Amino acid sequence: MRSHNAALVLDLLRGAGEAGISRLELAERTGLTPQAVSKITARLRAEGLAAEAGHRASTGGKPRTVLRLEPSAAHAVGVHLDRDELTALLTDLAGTTVALRRRPVDLGAGTGPVLDAVTEEVRALLREGGEERAVLGAGVAMPGPLDHRAGLPGRVTGFPEWAGHPVREELARRLGLPVVLDKDTNAAALGLALRPGAPASFAYVHLGTGLGAGLVLGGAPLRGDRTGAGELGHQTVQLDGPPCGCGGRGCLEVLCLAAVARGELAGAARILGAGAANLVRLLDIDQVLLGGRVVLAAPEAFADGVREVLAGLGLTAPVGVVAERDAVAEGAAWLTLAPVFGK
Ligand SMILES: [Zn+2]
Numbered sequence: 383m384r385s386h387n388a389a390l391v392l393d394l395l396r397g398a399g400e401a402g403i404s405r406l407e408l409a410e411r412t413g414l415t416p417q418a419v420s421k422i423t424a425r426l427r428a429e430g431l432a433a434e435a436g437h438r439a440s441t442g443g444k445p446r447t448v449l450r451l452e453p454s455a456a457h458a459v460g461v462h463l464d465r466d467e468l469t470a471l472l473t474d475l476a477g478t479t480v481a482l483r484r485r486p487v488d489l490g491a492g493t494g495p496v497l498d499a500v501t502e503e504v505r506a507l508l509r510e511g512g513e514e515r516a517v518l519g520a521g522v523a524m525p526g527p528l529d530h531r532a533g534l535p536g537r538v539t540g541f542p543e544w545a546g547h548p549v550r551e552e553l554a555r556r557l558g559l560p561v562v563l564d565k566d567t568n569a570a571a572l573g574l575a576l577r578p579g580a581p582a583s584f585a586y587v588h589l590g591t592g593l594g595a596g597l598v599l600g601g602a603p604l605r606g607d608r609t610g611a612g613e614l615g616h617q618t619v620q621l622d623g624p625p626c627g628c629g630g631r632g633c634l635e636v637l638c639l640a641a642v643a644r645g646e647l648a649g650a651a652r653i654l655g656a657g658a659a660n661l662v663r664l665l666d667i668d669q670v671l672l673g674g675r676v677v678l679a680a681p682e683a684f685a686d687g688v689r690e691v692l693a694g695l696g697l698t699a700p701v702g703v704v705a706e707r708d709a710v711a712e713g714a715a716w717l718t719l720a721p722v723f724g725k
Pocket residue numbers: 615616617626627628629630631633635636
């Protein structure tokens with residue numbers, strides 16, 4: 383295990399990108415002594431995690447050597463196991479996708495066949511490129527509720543047979559890799575939180591085959607002790623409304639998906655806006671980010687609809703759309719990458 387200080391240095395190298403960063407700047411930013419930084423960077427270079435990125439002129443003395451992260455030093459697998467589709471991708475150490483595979487799945491086909499499909503796709507992904515890569519592990523994101531600490535899904539709405547199945551353990555055994563399991567929304571939120579310039583607190587509101595939110599407060603995902611935070615889709619917004627698979631009535635998810643099914647996108651956007659407004663009022667967040675397949679099919683309609691609801695309530699949090707189709711799978715890879723950077 384690398385030290386906390388090495389993780390700090392690696393994270394600054396990551397943030398500096400191609401341009402790189404000098405040892406002196408690393409010392410200034412970490413508060414470590416230049417000697418300590420030199421020791422750490424020498425070790426990171428020996429391990430192949432950092433490399434020289436040229437020289438930069440400095441005032442007075444000799445030009446400073448600039449260091450950068452070596453993205454090809456390690457890779458991670460990100461899996462988005464959705465209700466009807468499986469996406470598996472391979473990223474480098476900087477989180478850039480280098481290979482991707484996608485296929486339809488039916489989460490209702492049972493744990494055996496679905497985990498067979500995940501295993502096949504990940505193995506195929508690792509074979510692609512043909513070279514021997516150092517793979518840190520696999521992050522797997524699926525619909526909640528689930529327990530990320532135990533690596534167990536909960537009672538996924540409509541797919542009760544997944545409840546309590548040891549998904550993390552089984553995939554780790556089949557793949558021979560460390561596996562982290564988390565909710566789709568948490569994975570996406572983590573990936574977004576680690577982007578340079580990300581707001582300190584935001585909600586990632588995902589509308590796809592379900593509706594949920596990943597919450598980031600103070601730069602870190604808020605999962606709750608039972609991974610139960612962010613179950614936005616099952617907030618009651620209509621007392622005695624239509625029944626929901628969760629056992630409740632008038633849940634945001636059931637109302638919003640019904641509006642989408644009727645083709646009433648403006649209505650669906652208003653319902654989503656009501657949910658987003660509840661989050662902004664409850665958590666005082668900086669930003670609302672919308673994503674997921676249904677949003678990406680009509681991004682302006684959803685962003686405008688949600689903005690209108692917030693503005694009507696005098697809420698000023700900006701509303702954005704996460705345009706990347708694979709934000710969840712990319713975030714799943716970050717479940718494995720983040721600890722390298724002390725996140
Ligand atoms: Zn519900």
